[in-house]
Amino acid sequence: MGWLAGLIQRHWQHPQTGLAILLWPLARIFQIIAMLRRWLYRVGLLPSKRLPCPVVVIGNIHVGGVGKTPLVAALVQALHQRQIKVGIISRGYGRSSKDTVIINARTTASEAGDEPLMLFKQTQAPIAVASTREAAGKALLQAHPDLQLLLSDDGLQHYALKRDMEIVVFPAADIGKTMDLLPNGPLRESLGRLHLVDGVIFSQGDAIATHRAQQLDMLKTQWCGYSTLNYADFYCLNQPRQTAQAIEFAGRHCAAIAAIGRPERFFQALQTLGIDLKQTIALDDHAVIKPADWPEADVIFITEKDAVKLTMPLQHNIWVLPLSAQICPDLAEFIQSRLQLRSTATIKTLS
Incomplete structure (x- = not known):
């Protein structure tokens, strides 16, 4: 995350008067552009396509x-x-591919994006990603016309x-x-x-x-x-059938790393469950966890969203916290x- 982006995001949480004075006019310009863009689509001056399915x-x-x-x-x-x-369509933010992809068991996060791949693993629903949601919808309906x-x-x-x-x-x-x-x-x-x-x-x-x-x-x-x-038991990334509860990590040097939108929520959830975190590492949303990013710890906790991006096996003792809504x-x-x-x-x- 660049220093400017970090400064602005801290300003959102703890407003600074000087920065607010500088950014307020820019926010009004953004607001006018957003309203104008939506109006142009609503009146038909910008084209909007309908898919043959709700x-x-x-x-x-x-x-x-x-x-x-x-x-x-x-x-x-x-x-x-x-x-x-029901099927799911997405643009697959964070993926390296620009192709239209219908996700299957062999699809990687670099092809589909971390969130669509995680949704597929959790729901087994038909999912397509493409550069536009219209293209994703057309491809998915062609593959699954009964949706x-x-x-x-x-x-x-x-x-x-x-x-x-x-x-x-x-x-x-x-x-x-x-x-x-x-x-x-x-x-x-x-x-x-x-x-x-x-x-x-x-x-x-x-x-x-x-x-x-x-x-x-x-x-x-x-x-x-x-x-x-709702949080389920932790599972070991290298051996998913091996599960554990928070109390089993007591007395160990624990760390957490997350590349999600609000990583502090993940860290707080771990602490609420009873995990004594000695170190936390927050990366940009959708970022790939590189070898240099891993902390030195007995146990490292990650999210399901990050887990789908990792190629197993890994040398670290990595545990995943599953959650459901x-x-x-x-x-x-x-x-x-x-x-x-x-x-x-x-x-x-x-x-």
Whole structure:
């Protein structure tokens, strides 16, 4: 991360008056450009394509990690339980390839990107990545013509693709905060954008957080809810069947490394679980962990997102912390009802 980017991100967390004065005009220019761009797509002056299948965008108005990927996995699994055939489209941020890729068991993170590959491993759903989400959708529907629904992982601001529903993931910790647009703040679009979407999930929140957002008039959506995170036992990267609980690492020199949007959340989660971290290393989101990055420690903890980028076996004693999300109330039910999707069991009965 460059020093300027680091300075600005620290300013987002702890605003500095002098820097705010310098960045405020730039944020207004960014805001005007964002509003103009969205208006040009809405009135048709910029082309927007529709796919022959309903598209639901799971996106955000923040820059960086908001806990979106675990929610996409949870939503896919909930739709599978309702016997809805769903696929995922993405641009595959951080990948080195520009090709259109339909992910399979042999696909690498450099080909597909770390988040799409992790979603495939977690859900086994059909997933395609391409330079545009339209191209990803076309390729996926050609390979899987029976899909009933496409989830766009991110892409709220990708207006070149028409969408049937928009669901925004918003960090519960940011409810009530005064935040500006880039570069004076972390927002891609203003908070007023929340009034225009179909649903809002407050990540790592609760019913109290949702009620507070409603009191602050943040919401005018048909659906709102929250998500919680659940952590499973650690597993050894070189031997995934070997699992352990936090207490088993007591008395050992432990470190953690993460290349995710908000690595401090991962480090805090480890400490909350009882891991005594002697060292933490935060890399840029989607960065490849290089040999020189590994800390000297008895045990090193990483995220699932980073695990899919690593080629095994590795000489380090590396443990992965799996997590899953739970969405409340049932977002899958809302999507199924809104889009009038029939379960495959019902379709077979009718046919």
